[in-house]
Amino acid sequence: MMELGATLCSKSKPGCSGCPISSHCQALALSLENPSVQVTDFPRVVPKAKPRSDFAAVCVVQIAQGLEKEVTDAMGTDNLFLLIKRPEEGLLAGLWEFPLVLVEEGKTDSLNRRKAMDKYLTKLLSIDVGRKSDVILREDVGEHVHIFSHIRLTMYVELMIINLKDAVDRLCKKEDDSTKLKFTNESSVESMGLTSGIRKVYNMVKAFKEKRLYVSEKGQVPTRKRSRRLK
Structure with a gap:
């Protein structure tokens, strides 16, 4: 033929x-x-359908265990990252990603994105993050547009470093089996088979952290932000 x-x-x-x-x-x-x-x-x-535009807040959550640390210490490699497993059906089924929440087109500003992410993280974790952890650092990193065959996804990326006062293994909700999550160190994240979009997000955060460390080593220590709690 x-x-x-x-x-x-x-x-x-x-x-x-x-x-x-x-x-x-x-x-x-x-x-x-x-x-x-x-x-x-x-x-x-058959004319191809125009890709729809979706918008998402993506939060790279880094867990710094133990006593509260300075921002430059928390930027190290001995910390853990929170990863969420996508549903077994649908787009990117069964793959791991950083916490991601879709937001409406008119609500992509930082305040609305963080409200949506705070609500999502509170639902995921078995502890009251607002009371049992402190946010050491929370900053917007940038935007990344990822094109699927039928979706144009704009991801607004932020980094949040949390200092936990409880053990990490108590974070997962035992009664909720519909959402799978895990905590993995930086070397494991480097070797995982992440999607190209999530890999780009990780590289953006990595470059952001390296830039802050560079500024700190030059003697210009970043101004420490007041710890804010998730609501």
Whole structure:
């Protein structure tokens, strides 16, 4: 069939008279029945649907265990990252990603994004994050647009470093099996098979942290932000 398409049944100039299976060709039959129909009208080209635009808040949550640390210490590699497993069906089924929440197009400002993310994280974690942890650092990192075949996803990325006063293994809700999450160190994140979009998000955060460390090493220690609690 491939050879036939390459030699006789070309899209622009099909050789119907010499085709050995022309008697079975529906396009030829239709063209003989109706002069206005051409063999070259087939196969019909179906116009691609315009990709819809989605918007998402993505929060790279880094867990700094133990006593409260300075921002520059928390930027180190001995910390854990929170990863969420996507549902087993649908887009990117079963893959791991950082906490991600879709937001409405008119509510992509920082305040609304953080409200949506705070609500999502509170639902995911088995503790009251506002009371049992302090936010050491929370800053917007940037935007990344990822194009799927039918979706144009704009991801607004932020980094949040949390100092926990309880053990990490108590964070997961035991009664909720619909959402799977885990905590993994930086070396494991580097070697995981993340999607290209999430990998880009991770690299953005990594570059952001390296830049802050560079500024700190030059003697310009970043101003420490007041710890804010998740609501």
